[in-house]
Amino acid sequence: MTHPCRIIGVLDNGAAGLTPEALAQLRAADVVIGGHRSLELFADEIRADTERLDLTGNLSQVPTWISAAREAGKQVAVLATGDPLCHGIASFLIGKLGREGVDILPNLSMLQLACAKLGLPWQNVRIASVHSRDAGEWTIGATPEHGLYRLLSVLRQSDLIAVFTSPENDPARIARMLQIESLADEFEMAVAECLLQDREQVSDWLAIDAAVGRSFADPNIVLLRRRQPVVREALFGLPDERFNQRKPDKGLITKREVRAVSLARMALLSDSVVWDIGAGSGAVGLEAARLCPQGHVYAIEKNEADAAIALSNRASLRISNYTLLHGRAPAGLENWPDPDAVFIGGSGGELRELIALCLRRLRPNGNLVMNFATLENMATAVDTLKATGAQWDVLQLQAARSKPILDMHRMQAENPIWIICASLGDSVCSEQTLEQNDD
Numbered sequence: 001m002t003h004p005c006r007i008i009g010v011l012d013n014g015a016a017g018l019t020p021e022a023l024a025q026l027r028a029a030d031v032v033i034g035g036h037r038s039l040e041l042f043a044d045e046i047r048a049d050t051e052r053l054d055l056t057g058n059l060s061q062v063p064t065w066i067s068a069a070r071e072a073g074k075q076v077a078v079l080a081t082g083d084p085l086c087h088g089i090a091s092f093l094i095g096k097l098g099r100e101g102v103d104i105l106p107n108l109s110m111l112q113l114a115c116a117k118l119g120l121p122w123q124n125v126r127i128a129s130v131h132s133r134d135a136g137e138w139t140i141g142a143t144p145e146h147g148l149y150r151l152l153s154v155l156r157q158s159d160l161i162a163v164f165t166s167p168e169n170d171p172a173r174i175a176r177m178l179q180i181e182s183l184a185d186e187f188e189m190a191v192a193e194c195l196l197q198d199r200e201q202v203s204d205w206l207a208i209d210a211a212v213g214r215s216f217a218d219p220n221i222v223l224l225r226r227r228q229p230v231v232r233e234a235l236f237g238l239p240d241e242r243f244n245q246r247k248p249d250k251g252l253i254t255k256r257e258v259r260a261v262s263l264a265r266m267a268l269l270s271d272s273v274v275w276d277i278g279a280g281s282g283a284v285g286l287e288a289a290r291l292c293p294q295g296h297v298y299a300i301e302k303n304e305a306d307a308a309i310a311l312s313n314r315a316s317l318r319i320s321n322y323t324l325l326h327g328r329a330p331a332g333l334e335n336w337p338d339p340d341a342v343f344i345g346g347s348g349g350e351l352r353e354l355i356a357l358c359l360r361r362l363r364p365n366g367n368l369v370m371n372f373a374t375l376e377n378m379a380t381a382v383d384t385l386k387a388t389g390a391q392w393d394v395l396q397l398q399a400a401r402s403k404p405i406l407d408m409h410r411m412q413a414e415n416p417i418w419i420i421c422a423s424l425g426d427s428v429c430s431e432q433t434l435e436q437n438d439d
Helices: 020-028 036-041 059-071 090-097 110-118 149-157 171-180 208-212 256-266 283-291 304-316 351-361 375-386 431-438
Strands: 005-010 031-034 051-054 076-081 102-105 126-129 160-164 187-193 220-226 273-277 296-301 322-326 341-344 367-372 391-397 400-405 408-413 417-423
Touching: 005 020, 005 090, 020 076, 020 102, 031 036, 031 059, 036 051, 036 076, 051 059, 059 076, 059 090, 090 102, 110 160, 110 187, 110 220, 126 149, 149 160, 149 171, 171 187, 171 208, 171 220, 187 208, 256 283, 256 341, 256 367, 256 391, 256 417, 273 283, 273 351, 283 296, 283 304, 283 322, 283 341, 296 304, 304 322, 341 351, 351 367, 351 375, 367 375, 375 391, 375 417
Parallel strands: 005 076, 005 102, 031 051, 031 076, 126 160, 273 296, 273 341, 296 322, 341 367
Antiparallel strands: 160 220, 187 220, 367 417, 391 417, 400 408
8 A cells, every 4th residue: 555645734842733643644654754953853753763854955856755665665754844735845745746645734834823923814914935045135127037026026916925934035135125126114024033942032013124134033934014005006008197207308108098009909918928129218018017917027228318217117116027128129138038028119220120039039929019100110110020921900099188278178189109010820920031031
């Protein structure tokens, strides 16, 4: 008979924190796998003839250890902190061994214990984890590969957050990230250190600036709560005045009506990867980022003053899933992930090359949307698209806005804009066609 692997949730109060069933399973195990600290804590409850395997730094080998032991008819127990299914090892092992290969005996989670110490109801808590390799310090515009990226995304959308930390990604580093993102005044932090150990300590609610200067014992869990309700704004179609714009040349922005239609034609999903080429003030890319909270926007702008304005709008809108490159496209685009949607608001004279590049890189069912105010650029885009075999269409959009005149109103026309949309659809653009178009 092949026994399932028992994943046992353990706490730092040792055997006193285990149910009789969990303690019996641990004592019956022929192989016990756990971190160095857990193996030491439960040393007296593990049989002398039981094989002990330290998973510290060896996580990838654990499924192999378990499979080999089970094939040999041995009983296996894995020691996991708290609830193994709450940012624990259980989901990883189920993915490797299958649901039938594991039996989970959960314990109280560290989140529950921390909230109990603070007298804090936790049914509305959003949970995040930075319990991984050293993420490094946070920087403005960091991409999803950064270890703190997901946490910041959760913070943007939540009022109460619990964070599983690590020695490197500690409370002070999290506090510094909030400072960097100008969020320090919006949150406060409590830290529960060494729960159920002799040196247990739970802080009161701290200002973020105060947390930066403190050190906290590991292991710990961080609670973050918003001090004031976040101001809610429309997801897209914000007034033009909501964005900082270049002065004295105010008005160098994709107007709200054009912006709304362009975003609609991009057909964004919540996790879309978006390119914004010729970002200008950033209005289109930043609204795209708000529509794609699980996605990311990669923007490029050649004008240094406009790039600075776009970054100021990023900060004002409290957006973190947006990375801006100051440079001239297409340089730098080779380092970006393939997009689900591309917006071209400015081409810097490289329009033919950019269209060909974007069509090559677009993911299946992706969309390329371009805005033009001049006949020449519109004609160049159409001529280029004809040679690619892509599906495309052109929309001329001319809005008129009411303006007061004495005690009445008149309509004042905005400049006409051509919106060109392209996709590969079911057609196939050959590499040869696109390469010829590049030349």
